[in-house]
Amino acid sequence: MRTILFGALLALFLPLLQGVGTAHAATVTITNGTQFSDTAGNPVQAHGGGVIKVGQYYYWFGEDRNADNTFRYVSVYRSKDLKAWEFRNHALTQAADPELGYAIIERPKVMYNASTGQFVMWMHKENGSDYGQARAAVAVSSTVDGTYSYKGSFRPLGEMSRDITTFVDDDGTGYMISAANENRDLHIYRLTADYTAIESQVQNLWAGQSREAPALFKRGGVYFLLSSTTSGWDPNQQRYGTATSITGTWSGLTDIGDGVTYGSQTAFVLPVQGTGGTSYLYMGDRWGNSFGGTVNDSKYVWLPLSFPTDTTMTMGDSPQINVNAATGVITPMKATWESLTGRQSGRCADVGNYSFAADSQLLQWSCGNGANQNFWLKNLGTGYVQIMARHSGLCLDVSGASTADGALAVQNTCNGQTSQQWQVQKVSGTNYVRLIARHSGKCLDVTNQSTANGTALEQWTCGTGTNQQWLRTVTP
Template sequence: MRRAPRARQLAAALAGLVLLLAFPTAARAATVTVTNGVQFTDTSGNPLHAHGGGMIKVGSYYYWFGENRNDNNTFRYVSVYRSTDLRNWEFRNNVLTQSSAAELNVSNIERPKVIYNSSTGQYVLWMHWENGSDYGQARVAVATSSTVDGNYTYRGSFRPLGYDSRDMTVFRDDDGSAYLISSTRVNADLNIYRLTSDYLGVASLVHTLWPGNYREAPAMFKRNGVYFLFTSGATGWAPNQARYATASSIAGTWTSPTNVGNSITYGSQSAYVLPVQGTSTTSYLYLGDRWAGAWSGKANDSKYVWLPLSFPSNTSLSMSWYPRVNIDTATGVVSGNGSGNAYETLRPRHSGQCLDVPNQSTADGSEVAQYGCNGGANQHWQPLDLGTGYHQLIARHSNKCLTVPSSSTADGVRVTQQTCGSGTNQQWQITDVGSGYWRLTARHSGKCLDIVSGSTTAGARAIQYACSGGTNQQWQRTGAP
């Protein structure tokens, strides 16, 4: 008799299990969240270096290939990682290294992309190749492997049909035909070439797009029979306005490029567009690089920006900023998470000027002040949500954090920029105080970001001070640029 309640509990548990099996919750459990504007790490906690890269799905795994550079930005490896959920990435191999071929010993390898040839059973890796000292070679390079993450055999470099070739990508169509899309004439034009049947060479020039428009960073995908092509402007490391075009055939006619995203593509440059096909839908995920060269950093310090694409019509797309992205590879559902801006200007209510790092200094310890708003990157701040109720505020021009030096808790301490770390003196609580203004409170001290003495003078320094509710402690957050 005393065992009967436990028996009933067991029966109830089994009934619950039957219900779980009948109505699976795996779709919810499979959802992961990716944070934007940060460096990624692999499952061992190491920085993930797949810059300028692309993905290919093999079985249940997504394989992510990309640039892994030396400190002087020359070629070190093409690295590959794999994941089933697009959040947890396992390092697999450096598929191409400086010792893979003599030509790679001192070189630049950029924008590696892999496609699979089902006829030959080979994975074919295409890249932009330079000699490591200048960008005068402008060639493509090819390597192959019988396994997706094995050591690739280098097949050499060449200019496609004699054209110079810089930023590039490759695209495999539904019928098995494959194409190279690359910037040529020093980025003035964009050429589309059909590859040979083994994907190792170029068979013909298919189309020249928008002569004289200077587009690079191509990323092509196909949706519902429509071809889409992302490109960026050619402004070096600095981000610019992304544009896209469409066609019903790769051979054209292609539409004129249309702006997408904001004027700096949320601080990123296109690398790849990934179809995420699941049981419910197929979503399309923009993969972009936030290049560290924009703040004079090393390429391997670059960050990632991933954003879901939406399609108002079959031949149009749009892309909005989200600080995080939810991804469910089982169902194919990809959605934005959160709100806000990729970068913001911060304007104290009493003066209407902008929080500024004077003279665009990139040095640690540079004091922060208010100046007239001018659109400079030294007045743009990335509000990085730490998921703890606090944010880091990162200067766009320097990639450094708004900091209270030495973790001081004293009134009047001048606020500076410093290399970002984990200190609470770089963490700010952002509190809505109404009327479109916000209070910024330092976590370590509980004191407010303040313009000294309520000054309206350009150059008046930013300090921390006991929170008073004054208008010199109220900040308007406006999307930038």
């Protein structure tokens, strides 16, 4: 009887104990500036996309394109923890309608209509050769990750429509927001009760200020609308405005992030609600076209938003973030960021051209506040540090792991090899340090003792020159 009773109690409490363990283990680390992989090991192709939560799953829809950047699929993935993404379906394909046979489909967003029980997808539609159509398109499905039925494309109330997003308010009213008038304006449209058509235009925001890539969300009683300016595939300074009524008066625009929004453009802002509250996750794309690739080469940048007041928000850079979807807590990686100022020149170590590419050179440049001049000297516990660039998440390396004098200092994917390990050696009687590569025993050096902007950093036999001496300064 004791055995039976113990077994019954164990069966009763084990799920609870397992639940506690699962909640504790729910924190995952997401590395930015990478191509995410799904649970089968394939690249997640969900660019320009949006997320909808249904039950315990987050469903992520996005662009999956052909090699020439034309439309192939809107793909959908699902995840419980926002890291392990399971491919579910090509929700919309070229075969769905003749006008999708040679087309461009961008920024698909899915809404659930509680009154009809339908999932409604809105997207930006163009022909495959240019951006002359400027149309919105709609598709519907009775299941979130099912095959969507294409309902056609049109210009909302006769207006041009390019980058779009959608939003469902607390009262169930649906809205579509799109870049209009050759991207000069942002229009907010109220949708019909079934979310499949336009009922009326309720706003024309920031007319003439060239806005695209909108993302609308609500926090407390305040609406936030985040968007970028227009610079093709290249990243730029993003800005936001606020209002207490979506149809009321909106504020002016305020900058967020740095001048290139950490090398990304807005796709979506996702509220992540859990037992510990609600965090707001910025989801951005680092477009492959901006670094010589295609849309399907694009990488993802996800960052937590912070709110100093009810109507202001900020966003800092972080190569990694920690996400706990169960508690709703999202935090940047814990790191102390520092600048490295050369003693001889007074200029800072800098990843040239704010590059995110592997093997990009390090230079000296006038000190500023760019994240490409911020580094984390991570203590490896071996007498050496790993030096990670804040903007790219890549590590200071010696090109080709060369041991020769004059080998260039570059950034590369962090891999722990000895050419990425550096000894920090204090210069006696000063506040300066030398940085000595473990594999070669040579020092980080400014080429030819130059004081000019753009001079390459290299490794060179260690000496007493001030062009090998660096001042570490903690940055915000």
